[in-house]
Amino acid sequence: MARILMVFILTGFLLQNAGAQEYLLSGKVIDGESGEWLIGAAIQVTGTSKGAVTDENGTYILKLPRGIYNIQISYIGYERLGKEISLTADRIENFTLIPKVIESEEVIITTEKPEDHFRSTETGLIELKAKDIKALPTLMGEADALRILQLSPGVSSVTEGNAGFYVRGGGADQNLILIDNATVYSSSHVLGFFSVFNSDAIHGVRLTKSGMPAFYGGRLASVMDVEMLDGNPDSLETTIGIGLISSKIAFQGPILKNRITFSAAVRRSYLDEVVKPVISPFLKNQSSFFKDNKYHFYDINGKLAVRLSGRDRVTFTLYNGIDKYSLQQYRFDYENYIKWGNTLGVLNYNHIFNKDFAVNTSLSFTEYFFNFSAVQSNIQIGLSSLIRDVAFKIQFTKLGTNNGYTKFGIDYQKHRFLPNNLDATANDLDLEFGSNRVLNAHETAIYYDRIIPVGGRLSTNIGLRYTNFLHVGPYQKMLTNNLGEIYDTLSYGSNKVIKPYNHIEPRISARYLLNDNSSLKASFTQNYQYIHLASASAVTLPTDVWLPSTEKIKPQQGEQYTLGYFVNSRDNIYQASVDMYYKTLKNQVELLYGIINNFKDNIFEESVIFGSGSSYGIEFYIRKTQGKMNGWIGYTLSKTTRKFDEINEGKIYPAKYDRRHDVNLVVSYVLNKKWTFSGTFIYASGNAMTLPEYKYLIDGNVITGYGPTNGFRMPDYHRLDLSATYSGKKAKRYESSWNFSVINLYNRANPYFIYFEISGDVYDYNLKITPHQVSLYPILPSVTWSIKF
Amino acid sequence: MSKPGYNIKFLFSILFVMLYAGITISCDKELQIEFPDSEGILVVEGWIELGKAPNVLLSYTAPYFTEIDSVNLRDYAETKAKVTVFSETEEDILILKPNDKYFPPYYYFSTELFGHTGNSYNLRVEYIRDNIQYVATAHTTIPELVEPDSVWFELEPGLDSLGLIWLTIKDNPDEKNYYRTLVKRQGKDKKFVPTFTNVFSDDLFNGEELTISLSKGNASILEVGGNRFFHLGDTIILKFCSIDKEYYDFWNTLQGQIVTSANPFAASNARVASNIKNGIGVWGGYAASYDTVITK
Structure with a gap:
């Protein structure tokens, strides 16, 4: 006993x-x-x-x-x-x-119990399984992990139609997105309507928004860790989903019983082929969109899992997704083509030495590219941007007692950037925009992370991450005099170090059990980020370009403090938390006048300005985890600011991700074996924007004078989505289901952006300016039929 | 060598059209919300050219959403100010004259003071608004005159009767130079119209000889798009100005705002620079050379 x-x-x-x-x-x-x-x-x-x-x-x-x-x-x-x-x-x-052979991540997953909500030392972790994702309302039939994460406290999308996400006041580039250990640089399709994660291909998603353990790094705000499906070990399974604008098919199953499994999924949109003929008669002059535009995307996911022995396992994951868009406007003799996408491949190898010591190594390749070309009359313009990484990671995991563990390892990435390659010809004359600049860098991290259960009540997670970043040649450095004139260039050879950076990143989080069902958790993390996303616009677009840290562009630095109260009740059926955070950001970058204006000579470093930021907030969260009716409600009160000498006269201003209030309600109700209903409601303060305040005339030009940067709030955002899923009778060989979803049930016209139309004639002395609001989603019903066999 | 010319506005319009996709499938409605009111700020448009008398136009800003027509427009002109231009050695109070070319309908003009190379000129505007007296001030310098070595018209290959103006200049390696180009088509333009991309600096060709082409610009912001070429048969006067940094900053940022105007995806910090204290706008000195180009 x-x-x-x-x-x-x-x-x-x-x-x-x-x-x-x-x-x-x-x-x-x-x-x-x-x-x-x-x-x-x-x-x-x-x-x-x-x-x-x-x-x-x-x-x-x-x-x-x-x-x-x-x-x-x-x-x-x-x-x-x-x-x-x-x-x-x-x-x-x-x-x-x-x-089964485990990935080292699974060491944590073994503690994946409802009690972890208050028992684990993790402070800001959101976990979703594929079934959670599929149970909620879909946008045009696409269940989407990112859209659901955006319903969690502290996580938001800036506008609808934006699959970029923003965690606790951090930028979209401050999220590390991993698919089976490999980095993904762009998370969206269709200018942000869908995320790149096909819900039929993923096993689960974990989002860490605070208390980031030392084995993660390279980003300031969060880590989204997506695990792909290994494949059904027992039998072949096929899932087909037919939706209004896209369809998909997924297979999974064993190749060699108990040894090799696979999963594969393909998805393609057919906006052009199906939607266009159906919808065209209903669109009047308002939309020449379907006449002139062509758009489609596809993505392919594949994974092979091989169990070499009881202790060794190898997986290979592949992802490729491309978006293509073309526009032809014959009236203006104008056409353009845009193509962007991600490709990644990753080989993971796990070995278990003994029951509490394992190693995971991974070798990966990832690429994000963007190509744009346009032709008007005799002028052609091409613009392309690229980031390509080769990465190697090795991580050792040693399990201790009481869910304690030690992890240590090395991450290495070789980055290659082509931030902006602009070329143009006019009437067969090549216009020169300076040299095409390829930038190379090496990023290495060594870390040690340990969970120490201290007695029964106190448990701590301490970690230390040392990072080294090298901007290396080949590179042409422009030497400028005090007037800012270039007087010479200095050439660096291949792999010659131009600028090194070294930093130590301490991480600590602790949990103190108050009683059997509640705890206090606190954390402090310091992170450095060596890559930057320079954005030309107010929303995250595929045209945003990635830049490395260089001599002039310093690494981003972030610190976060959190304190929270976590409680479970009624046998863990209910979970609740109150979590506070305070965050400071340094070396944030902005482009002064947008990409092209500044990139005309490819001296991108000159156009980057630096500032700081802060964000603080409090998040309330109540979740019912079991029962016929389950779901959650979250409320976030927060404030996010930025400060740049060159913007807003150097005064602090609200960041574009600033949201004072954010309410999310998610409910799912299982009526019977056949019918499941779910609904989500979102309410959020309007986005911050800079408003034109006055106009004046100089030399026949109407000049706009702006008010304080981001000093104006768009109307509040709210939306109700509902979904019903009907599961057919389970036949011996197959099961099928219908999903009916309505996005924006009461057809709220939420502002996507506001623009101003100027009409009249300066010379006739009359001028009129009208503000217009553009909304993206009207009421959007959809139906999807899925069959699994 | 870099050739400022086409590109910038064009690229922005492309980016905009590309995003058109997102816009047109969506709903667009006129917005009915309260926008903040704005007090009128004094707007100065002033210049002093080498060998010529200063010109100063004064007006006020209008709240952004106020409709302007020929009736209320005059309310925005300032006609009762005391405008003084002075250098170390000279001073003159400017007199008001009617302006038939563009808004505002009056301008302040000197009959005694003329611009000299290298001289600094101060502007002082004393005005009363809502019974309170204000003083706006500014400062500029007339740089050394730089004349193009040659100016010519060239038909675009493949186009029958359309072409661009070309010029070569030799830049002074010992100083930072800023340039502005304007053209006037005889019988067609009321005034000198800035070329498309009308300011540039010697950042990338300091001390070298540069050959550039100039495209036709728009006379006002409302003239969107339009032909960038000059017609065969036009008689064109090119005004080539050597300007100072502040004057360059103003036109450069204005150019930036024009190309991004009505583009919600452009950076929201595209503000126009000003060198006027207690007001906005520009007071600039320049040295200009004039070349007549007969297109044939």
Whole structure:
């Protein structure tokens, strides 16, 4: 008995005295391949706080009242097992676990229990599984992980139709997006309507918005870690989804039983082929869009998982997605083509040395490119931008007691940037825009991250990350005199270091258990970011270009402090939290007049200005995790500012991501086996924008005088979306479902942006200016049919 | 060598059209919200050319959404100010004259003071607005005259009767130079119209000889698009100005604002520079040379 109690205390579960009528459930947990018993396997009783771990003989003992229980058995390196047990007397039950090779991330996933909400040291973690994503209302039939993350406190999209996301006042470039350990640089299709993550290809998503562990880095605001599906190990499964503007097909299954599995998914839009003929008659002069425009995107996901042995596993993940857009305006003798996309490939190899020591290595390639070309009369213009990385990562994980662990490793990335390659010809004459500048850099990080359970109540996660960034040649450095004139250029050879940066990034977070169901958590993190996204506009667009840190462009620096109260109640059915944060940002960059204006001579560094920023806020969150009706409500009160000497006369101004109030309500209701309903409601303060305040005339030009930068608020944003899913009868060979969704049910015209139309004639002395608001989504119903076999 | 010319506005219009996709499938409506009112600010448009008398036009800013017509327009002109231009050695109070070319309908003019190379000129405007007296001031210098070595018209290959104006200049390597170009087509233009991309600096060709082409600009912001070429048969006067930094900044930022105007995707900090204290606008000194180009 002493040992059992020890075990209970060790696992952090508190044994409750449930009265006299209790029975013993005991047995062993066994390795399904070798038949050996497993030490330290976790046995949990779903819906209760009870659980046990196996001792050195692989034995567990649980004391439970009479009843039917769902028992979950998990062990690092093995598939999780769930079993229903009816307990009417003392009972012996052995469980057999099938080994699987784990990624080191799974070390955390083994603690993925409802109690983690208040028990883990992680302060700002949002986790979504594929089923959560699919259960909520879809936009034109596309379930989208990013859109759902945007419904969480502290996470927002600046405007609708913007799949870029903004975490706690950080920019879109301050989020690290990983697919199976490889970086993704652009997360959206169709100018932001959809994210690049096909919900049929992903297993789950984790978003860390504070207390970033030391094994993550290179970005200031958050990490979005997307895990792709390994594939069904038992049988071949095909899923087909047919939607209004895009369709997709996904396969997954075993190639070699218990050894090799695969998953593959393809998605393509057919806005042109299907929507155009249907919709054209209804569009009058308002839209020549469908006449002149062609648009489509596709993406392909693939993953192969190979289990070499019980201890070794290799996966290979591939992603390729392209957007193409063309416009022909015969009236103006004008046409343009735009193409952009991501490609990545990543090889992950996991090896388990023993039950508590593992290594994960990955080798990856990733590329984001953007090409634009336009022709009008005799003038041709081409603009292209690119970022390409090759990365190698190695991470060791050592498990400690009580969910403690130590992780250490190295991340290395070789970056290649082509920020802006502009070329133009006019009447066959080449216009020169300076040399095409390719920039190269090496980024290396060494980290150590450790969770130390300190006694029962206090647990801490400490980490240290050392980062080194080298801007290397080939490079032509312009030497300028004090008048700003270039008097010479200095040439650097290949891999010659032009500017090195070295920084130490401390990370610490701690959890203090107040009682059995609540805790206080606090964190401090310091991060450096060596790459920058220079944006020409108020929204995140594919035309934004990535720039490395150089001698002139200093790395971004961010610090975040958080303090939160986390509580669960009613057997973890309800979770609630209040989380406060304060963030400071240094070396933020802006382009003064937009990309092209400044890039005319490709001396992009000259047009970049530097400033600082801060953000603070408080987030309230209540979630019901189980039952027919579940969902969450979140409220965020926050303030985000920026300060640049060159903007707003050097005075502090609201950042474009500043949102004072943000309310999100997400509800899902399972009526019966056939029908599931869900709804989301969003309310947010209007976006900050700079408003023209006055106009004046000089030399026949109407000049606009602006008010304070971002000093005006657009009207508030609110929207209700509903969705109903009808699941057909499960046939032997297939199951099908219909999803009906309505986005923006009450057809609120939310402002996407505001622009001003000038009409009249200066010389006739009459002039009229009218403000116009453009909204993106009207009421948008959609239907999708999915079949799985 | 870099050839300022085409490009900038054109590229911006392309970016805009590209985003047109997002706009046209969406809904566009006139916005009915309260916009903040703005007090009138004194607007100065003044210049002093080498060998010529200073000109100063004064008006006030109008709230952005106020409709302007020929009736209320005159309310925005300032005709009762005391305008003084002075250098170290000279001073003159300017007199009011009618202006038939463009707004405002009056301008202040000197009959005694003329611009000299290298001299600094101060502007002082004393005016009363809502019974309160204000003083706006500014300062400029007339730079050394730089004349183009040659100016000519060239037909565009493939185009029958359209072409551009070309010129070569030799830049002074010992100083930072700023230039502005304007043209007047005889019988067609009321005044000198800035060329498309009308200011440039010697940033990238300091001390060298530069050959550039000039395209036709728009006479006003409302003349969108339009032909960038000059017609065969036009008689064109090119005004080539050597300007100072402040004057350059003003026209350069104004040019930036024009190309991004009505483009919601452009940077929102495209503000127009000003060198007027207690007011906005520009007071600039320049040295100009004039060349007549007969297109044939």
